[in-house]
Amino acid sequence: MRLFPMRLSLLAPVLLLLSRANVIPAEVSIRKPNIVLVMADDLGIGDVCCYGNNTIRTPNIDRLASEGVKLTQHITAAPLCTPSRAAFMTGRYAVRSGMAGSGAVQVNLFLAGSGGLPPNETTFAKRLLQQGYTTGLVGKWHLGLNCERRGDHCHHPNQHGFTFFYGLPFTLFNSCIPGLETDILSWLQNALEKLSLLLAVGLFTLVCVRAGGLVEISARLLVALFLLGVIAVAVWYIPFGFLPWWNCIIMRDQEVVEQPITMETLPHRLLTEAQRFIQRNVHHPFLLFFSLAHVHTPLFCAPPFAGRSRHGCYGDDVEEMDWIVGELTKTVDSLGLTNDTLIYFTSDHGGHLEDSLPLIGQRGGWNGIYRGGKSMGGWEGGIRVPGIFRWPGRLPAGRVVDEPTSLMDIYPTLKHLAGDFQLDRHLDGHNLMPLLEGKVYRSEHEFMFHYCGSHLHAARWHPPDSDSIFKVHFVTPNFFPLGAVGCYDTHICLCHGDHVTRHDPPLLFDLSRDPSESRPLSPDTELRYGEVLHRVAEAVEVHQRSLTDERPNQLTMEKILWRPWLQPCCGTFPFCACKEDSRTTGWSSDCPGTQ
Numbered sequence: 001m002r003l004f005p006m007r008l009s010l011l012a013p014v015l016l017l018l019s020r021a022n023v024i025p026a027e028v029s030i031r032k033p034n035i036v037l038v039m040a041d042d043l044g045i046g047d048v049c050c051y052g053n054n055t056i057r058t059p060n061i062d063r064l065a066s067e068g069v070k071l072t073q074h075i076t077a078a079p080l081c082t083p084s085r086a087a088f089m090t091g092r093y094a095v096r097s098g099m100a101g102s103g104a105v106q107v108n109l110f111l112a113g114s115g116g117l118p119p120n121e122t123t124f125a126k127r128l129l130q131q132g133y134t135t136g137l138v139g140k141w142h143l144g145l146n147c148e149r150r151g152d153h154c155h156h157p158n159q160h161g162f163t164f165f166y167g168l169p170f171t172l173f174n175s176c177i178p179g180l181e182t183d184i185l186s187w188l189q190n191a192l193e194k195l196s197l198l199l200a201v202g203l204f205t206l207v208c209v210r211a212g213g214l215v216e217i218s219a220r221l222l223v224a225l226f227l228l229g230v231i232a233v234a235v236w237y238i239p240f241g242f243l244p245w246w247n248c249i250i251m252r253d254q255e256v257v258e259q260p261i262t263m264e265t266l267p268h269r270l271l272t273e274a275q276r277f278i279q280r281n282v283h284h285p286f287l288l289f290f291s292l293a294h295v296h297t298p299l300f301c302a303p304p305f306a307g308r309s310r311h312g313c314y315g316d317d318v319e320e321m322d323w324i325v326g327e328l329t330k331t332v333d334s335l336g337l338t339n340d341t342l343i344y345f346t347s348d349h350g351g352h353l354e355d356s357l358p359l360i361g362q363r364g365g366w367n368g369i370y371r372g373g374k375s376m377g378g379w380e381g382g383i384r385v386p387g388i389f390r391w392p393g394r395l396p397a398g399r400v401v402d403e404p405t406s407l408m409d410i411y412p413t414l415k416h417l418a419g420d421f422q423l424d425r426h427l428d429g430h431n432l433m434p435l436l437e438g439k440v441y442r443s444e445h446e447f448m449f450h451y452c453g454s455h456l457h458a459a460r461w462h463p464p465d466s467d468s469i470f471k472v473h474f475v476t477p478n479f480f481p482l483g484a485v486g487c488y489d490t491h492i493c494l495c496h497g498d499h500v501t502r503h504d505p506p507l508l509f510d511l512s513r514d515p516s517e518s519r520p521l522s523p524d525t526e527l528r529y530g531e532v533l534h535r536v537a538e539a540v541e542v543h544q545r546s547l548t549d550e551r552p553n554q555l556t557m558e559k560i561l562w563r564p565w566l567q568p569c570c571g572t573f574p575f576c577a578c579k580e581d582s583r584t585t586g587w588s589s590d591c592p593g594t595q
C-alpha cells in the first residue's frame, strides 16, 4: 500500500515533464507577441509611397502596409523630437513629464545638459520588462543622459526599462560632420565668431598704426585686447568647436564606444545590432525599439544608395531607410517569427520645411498635402505621420483606418498585449487593438491637443455623431518671409512670444473636407461653428485641469547648457576620443538596394 504513492511521487517529475512537453504547442500559440517598433527621424508623411508619393520608392514600408493595417490620421503629441519621443515612451503628453519647454529651446541641445526623462517616469519598456519581455533599444534616444555627475546615467535608456542599448544617446546633428553649418545655438556661435573676428581686425589695425608711429598706443592696451580676443575665441571654440566630440557619440549600454561617430558605418552597425538582438531572442518574447538615425540631417548620401532616387540626397536617404526596414523585416520573417511579431512603423514628427528649399537642395522631409511641418505647433504637416502595424497572425491585411490615432496609443496597446492589466497613471493614449482588428470603427480620441513646447496651440474634435474632424487653432507660428509656409529667418518656428499670433476667435477648419487647412470656417460657412468652439473650449479646460501632476521643467536654459562634469567621455576628459572595434566598414558592395 505504501509503495504505490511513493512510486507516484517518484514518477511525478517525469509526468510533469511529459505534460509540459504536451502543452508546448499551445503555449507557443498564445505566447505574448514580440514587438518591433521602428521610428524614423524627421520623415514626412509625404515621403512614403503608400501615403501617396508616386515618385519615391519605399517598397518595404509599402509591403508592411499591404500586409497589415495602415493609419491615415496618426498624430504625434508634439512637432519636435524630444517632446514627441517623451510622449511616445510614456503614453502621455510631454507636459506631464516636464519634457516640454516654454522658451526658445524645445529639445536637448547638449548631451552634457542635465535635463531628460525623469527617472521615476514609467515607459512602455518598463512595463514590458515587468511582464517578462527582453527589451532593447537600438538607435537614437535624445531624452537626456546624466543628472548630477558624469556616469550617473539617470536618464539613460537602461534606467527606463531597456535592458539593452546600442546607439546614439543624443541625436544626429549637422555638427556631427565638421564644416557643415551648425544647428546648435547658431546665433550665439555666430555672434562669438563675429566678435572674435572684430577683435582680431581691431588689434591688427592698432598694431599697424602703432608700428607706423602715427599714434601713441600703450603696449598694455594691446596685450589686454589680445587676451580678450583669446578668451572670445576660447569661449566660441569650447564647447562649440568640439561639438562632434561632445554630442556625436555611440554607447553600448553604459559605455561610450565611439566618440565622435564614424558616420559612414553607422547605418550598417545599427541594422546589424537590431538584427542580432532579434536573433538572440528567438525563443523569448522581446521588445525592440529600432529608432533610426535616418532621415535627420546630416544626410548619409553614401553608396550604394547615393544618386539612386529622383529626389537628390534626401530621396536617397529615404530609400536607404526603406531598405533598412526591409532587412529588419526579413530577419523577423526568416526566423519564423512573422505571426508572433507585431511590427510598427512611424516617424517622430513631420518633415522640416526650412531644410527643404529646392534652391539649396532638399534636406528635409515632404509632408504631402498637409500644411506646415516640423516645429509648427498645430499645423497638420508637423504632426501627421505614417502609422503602420503588421502582425499577420492577428491583424487583417490591407486594412486602412482613417480615424484619429496617436503615437501615445502605443503605450496602452503594448501594455494590453503584454497582459498587463495593472492600474496606471492617467494616460492620454488608448489601446488600439479593437480599431486595428476592426472590432470597432470609432476612435476613442474624441479630442486631441496639439502642443508646441508647453504651449497649447491647437485642438481637434471628432464629434461622435459625425465624420468631421474639426481643428481649432488658438495660436499659429508667424511665417517669414510673408506668404511663405515656414520660418526661414529662424530656421525653425518658435512656439512663444512675438514668434506667434494668437487668434481670437480661433481659426477653425474641418480636416475631413479641407485636409490642407486652407479655408478657415466662419459662422456663415459652418452651421456648427459656435458649438465647435464651445465644446473644444470645454475640453481644453478639462484637459488642463488634469495636468495637476506636472513635473519640473526639464528643458530650461539652465538644464540645457553644456557642463563639463556631465560630459560622457571615453578616455580622460577633455581628451575624449575612441573608435568602435568593428570589422564592419559600411555596406558591402553587393548590397542589393532597391529594385
Ligand SMILES: *[C@@H]1O[C@H](CO)[C@@H](O)[C@H](O)[C@H]1NC(C)=O
Binding pocket: 046, 047, 048, 052, 053, 054, 055, 056, 311, 314, 315, 362, 364, 365, 366, 368
Ligand atoms: C516625394 O518625396 C520627395 C522627397 O521628399 C519629394 O521631393 C517629392 O515632392 C514627393 N513627391 C510627391 C509626388 O509627393
Ligand SMILES: *[C@@H]1O[C@H](CO)[C@@H](O)[C@H](O)[C@H]1NC(C)=O
Binding pocket: 118, 120, 121, 551, 552
Ligand atoms: C518624480 O520625481 C520628481 C522630482 O524628482 C517629483 O517632483 C515627482 O513628484 C516624482 N513623481 C513621482 C510619480 O514620484
Ligand SMILES: *[C@@H]1O[C@H](CO)[C@@H](O)[C@H](O)[C@H]1NC(C)=O
Binding pocket: 339, 392, 393, 394
Ligand atoms: C500566419 O497567420 C496567418 C493568418 O492567421 C495564417 O494564414 C498563416 O498560415 C500563418 N503562418 C504560419 C507560418 O503559421
